[in-house]
Amino acid sequence: MKKVLIADDMHLSITEMLIEAGFDPDYQPKITRDEMLKVIGEFHGLIIRSKTNVDREMLDAATKLEFVGRAGAGIDKIDYPYLTSKNIRLVNAPEGNRDAVGEQTIGVLLSLLHRINLANREVKNDIWDREGNRGFELKNRTVGVFGYGFMGSSLAGKLKGFQCRVIAYDKYKSGFSNEFVEQVDLDTFKAETEILSIHVPLTAETRQLFNADFFNAFPKLKIVLNTARGEVLNSAGLLELLESGKLWGAGLDVLENEKINKLSSEEQEVFDRLKKLDNVILTPHVAGWTHESYERINRVIVNKLQEAGLAVG
Incomplete structure (x- = not known):
C-alpha cells in the first residue's frame, strides 16, 4: 500500500478513511520541518494544512511523492508550478468548508449591520x-462578491433568502449568472457594490490588491468582509477609510500577519487602532473552521484521491 504522511492536525477520521481507501497512513501532526525532510522520501502521499510549506527543498526530498492533499482551499504555501513539473498531483478541498465560510460571512455581516456585537x-x-x-437592514442592499469560486458561490446561495441583490465579479470566470447571483463587469461591480465580500486566493496578482485606492473606486461601499487571505487586503488602507467614516464597518477573519504576538511596530500600530473600532469584527481565521467542516474535508480529500486512482499501484 502507498504510504501517506499526515503532517498537520486533522480530524482523527482521516486515518480510518485512508485505510479503507487502500492507503497506509502515518499520522504525525507534530512533525517538524527538519524531521519531515529526513523521512519524506519514504512516502507516496502527503496531507497538510496551512502550517506546512511544500517548497522546492521539500519536493526535492520527496523522491517517491505522487500527491499532496491540502486540507482546505488555499494553496499559497505550495510551490504549485514546481510540484506539477515533477508530475505530483495536488488535491485540495474547498468543497469541505464552503458552507462554513458562507455562514460565518453572513453572521459577521448581520452583526455589523445590526450592531449585535457592540x-x-x-x-x-x-x-x-x-x-x-x-x-x-440587509434587504434591498447590493452585496458584491469578488471571486466566484466555491466560497463566493456558497455565500451567494445563502444570501438569497435575505432579498438583497447579489452581484459577482471574477476575472477568470464567466457565464455564471443564476437565480442567486448576477455576473457583472468590474466597472459595474465597483459602481454598485455596497457590501464587499472578498473570496480570492493569495497570488502575486491579488497580494495587497484591496487597498485604499481600490476601495475609493467604490462610491457606495459601506462594509468590507474578508474571509480569504489576510495578505490580499492592505489593513492600513482599510483603517484609513474606517477612521474617516467612509466605511460603516469591516469584518476580518484573516490578517496580513496572523502571528499577532510577533507584529512589527507598524503592524502593531494598525492592529491596535483596528481593535479600538466598534465597527470592526475580528475573528482568528475560523470562517471555515467548524466541527462539521473539520470532518467533511477529510472525506473530500479521500474521495478525490480514490476518484483519481491514486490508491492503486
Missing part, C-alpha cells in the same frame, strides 16, 4: 442604549 457588550456593562444601536 450592543451585546454594552448591555453586559449595564448600558441600555436602544437608539445608539439602531441597525440597518
